[in-house]
């Protein structure tokens with residue numbers, strides 16, 4: 001068991017299988033982590049008179065915002081279905097991802113701008129070993145936060161956590177760039193951090209666009225994954241009495257999938273037999289595909305289709 005897994009077990013305990021609580025955990029770990037980083041960087045920056053540390057401190061503080069979006073997203077997204085929203089509120093998760101991804105684009109823009117400025121007007125900064133070490137500690141801590149979020153995001157298939165993870169990572173890299181800038185300046189490479197910063201900002205922007213694309217596709221409604229189609233195909237084809245099937249459609253509401261399909265059966269079945277067959281297919285799919293609502297329509301083989 002690795003460290004991240006251990007934390008999840010320790011803190012979530014029995015709630016450990018719920019995506020909602022995984023979201024809360026990531027959100028709170030991020031908020032507390034960023035506040036610790038803020039205080040750590042701010043006061044050591046004040047003490048050492050380092051403007052770069054103080055500026056970096058406020059970057060960490062602003063990251064608290066994205067984690068609040070994560071927590072709100074999971075809180076609202078896990079509300080049960082109600083009269084206005086009979087399909088539940090799960091898709092709010094994707095809206096949270098969109099918001100965080102747009103904030104990520106702002107971070108990328110910001111980094112690109114400051115990197116260009118440093119490229120155009122390179123500044124000689126005094127190398128200070130203590131500041132360098134503090135920056136590296138902050139970098140490592142923030143990179144761990146990113147990895148923890150990615151771990152949770154992958155385990156619970158939660159895109160807002162992946163988006164937030166990239167926020168953490170962008171902050172970690174920005175901190176690392178400040179450290180590299182210190183070393184570069186000492187060695188006489190005054191443009192090193194600026195050059196790296198431009199590349200990193202492109203990477204962050206690319207991740208942001210990718211997250212926006214996948215969340216948007218989900219909200220527009222996309223074709224079911226090959227994996228899901230294969231799973232349904234296996235179930236339907238292997239139900240005795242089903243000759244074939246067509247018109248499979250899946251509507252994914254994040255916390256629930258609505259699946260409909262037509263099965264083709266022998267013309268001579270009684271209505272009851274055909275209905276029983278449809279029920280069997282429904283039950284099989286529901287049993288094997290988590291959180292699915294299934295409707296099966298029956299077509300007699302060889303009859304006209306409308």
Ligand SMILES: [Zn+2]
Nearest residue numbers: 082084085089
């Ligand atoms: Zn509602």
Ligand SMILES: [Zn+2]
Nearest residue numbers: 247262299305
């Ligand atoms: Zn049909």
Ligand SMILES: [Zn+2]
Nearest residue numbers: 275276278279
């Ligand atoms: Zn029925």
